[in-house]
Amino acid sequence: MTEPLLSVRNLKVSYAVGGGSVDAVDGASFDVPRGSILGLVGESGCGKTTVARAITRVIADNARITGGEMIFEGTDIAAIPERQMNALRWRDIAFIPQSAMNSLDPVYTVESQLHEVLRRRGGMDRRAAQARAEELFEMVGIEKSRLRDYPHQFSGGMRQRVAIALALALNPKLVIADEPVTALDVIVQRQILDQLRELQAMLGISVILVTHDISVVAYVCDRTVVMYAGRIAEEGPMEAVLTRPMHPYTMGLRNAFPDLKGAASGTLTPIEGAPPNLASPPPGCRFAPRCPFALEVCTRAQPPLRELASGHRVACHRADEAPVLRELAVRTETWLVPA
């Protein structure tokens, strides 16, 4: 296999909170292959957005990257000076935020915002910038006559298309999209995901898609990383992770998620309890308090991320028993009382 576009190794990100610190991301390692979409999936507070932001190094004022490497095309972008990092942003690594309304300036036309990026960061002259702006609008399927419009004149879906156009302005190699379709209705959501997939394939770029929705992962991603409480639970090819999950958390997520193609009589099974408070996480596996399969060792030792099938890695002490656990996990009664 060719060398990945980005290798994240043992990434740690801490937030300073009320005198102490909280490790929002505690040792995340994964690769982003070239020309693929990677889904970073997990629930609120699992650290997925923090990982995504750490890669751009635009993080909250009270956050700090406290360890690990992020090798992007041979360079550790965790270690380079801010000036050098800034030169990579937008040109090599671009960001699509959840709500395009927050990233677009309401008092300027989208044309002037595209021009600013293309001319200031891209070094284009006025004419080249205009041609590129029109090309970008065509790429994302908006009539170029709308370049002169202000952000509020666009619908939510159209604004998200503008945000995609802005992110692609300077031909980045990696696009990080943070819940890009969460605020949109299903029909628009589907159309935006189709657009994203089409552009990704056409341009041969890599995309990290941050989402809480495993059906979005199933729809567009090639690989997926499942996070829980600041750590990676499972990582692998999308199809393997969703159809043959090896981590009990992933198995539980599947049970809790409604499936319109599934039987009507199906019951959704919740995972009892709530994720741990990261200010005082449990020792051992962080999922152990909610896991129906937890053993004594799980409450004591942190399970390492091990590769068990080709490109499929999992952090679970009982991963070798995954086929058996999967059979138990589909039964509702398994999840009724956590061990």
Added chain:
Amino acid sequence: MAGAGMRPIDPIASEPLVSIRDVQLHYRMGGIFSAMRGRSSVVKAVDGVSFEIRRGESVGLLGESGCGKTSMGRLLLKLEEATGGEIVFAGEPVTALKRAALKRYRARAQLIFQNPFDAVNPRFSIRAALSEPLENAGIPAAEREGRIVKALELVRLPQPQQFLDRYPHQLSGGQLQRVVMARALILEPDFVVADEPVSMLDVSVRAGVLNVFRDVRDRLGLTAIYISHDLALVRYVCERTIVMYLGKVMEDGPTEDIVREPLHPYTQALVAAVPVPQPDQSHDPLPIGRGAPDPRNPPSGCVFRDRCPYAFERCPVEVPRLRQVGTRKVACHLFDDTTGKQ
């Protein structure tokens, strides 16, 4: 009733609890200056909606943002005044209710809010939050604590006593949404309107809240409206679904029939758009035109026709009526016998 008669039901249960007839909620947009220039416009948030809900029935109001589903829910609870039409609850017109009668109605018809963190006053303990409706209903202080504990047990909060003196921020989202549900149920209503009650919750806890909702509804024999944009969730809690688009009902029928074989072209696109958590799923382009219409200026005739792949001559000139088609009602000219299609 003419609605979805998919299972044998006894006559008392089949009597409609709620009847909605040609209800409208029109807003006038623009201020006095636009009006002077003749430019004020009307937004028809709800436009000529009619349906009936039988006792004990759970009905999903499904649609995208701006379709009027939340407005419809607010009209049902008289949180919003209809600009036309009639809403009848247990034989009484809701639209005409005043003072004492309205207060009685409010105790019988309850709303479950979307965001539990907005729905509960952060300065109130759980005890205080749940005492308020009891106090308003004139329940003696001595009885209140018992009722509160019972309501918390009903929504399966284990060891309810331990929650009484806690504050909202000390509860998880799932626990707080159960408290919100308990508050809506504490006066033992007949009818609840739940507006996207789990959209703020994580997937792993969402299932638990939905299960409680189903369980409580069945145990109390509640009549329920579940408002959502998510067909998979509606399917989980509602036997019947009403699909809305731009203030109008497009399709109304048994949820399972709608999921399996949607009839209205809009419902077809909506069903096809729902992503499923499985690797093998269709990536075909959706059978729908892009771009949501401007609600101030909806298309003539059928409001969906400018995005409809099957639109024909009749669609721009005539508003389709909601017609009975098998187990359902559909508002589409394709299903009119005189057109002779499908």
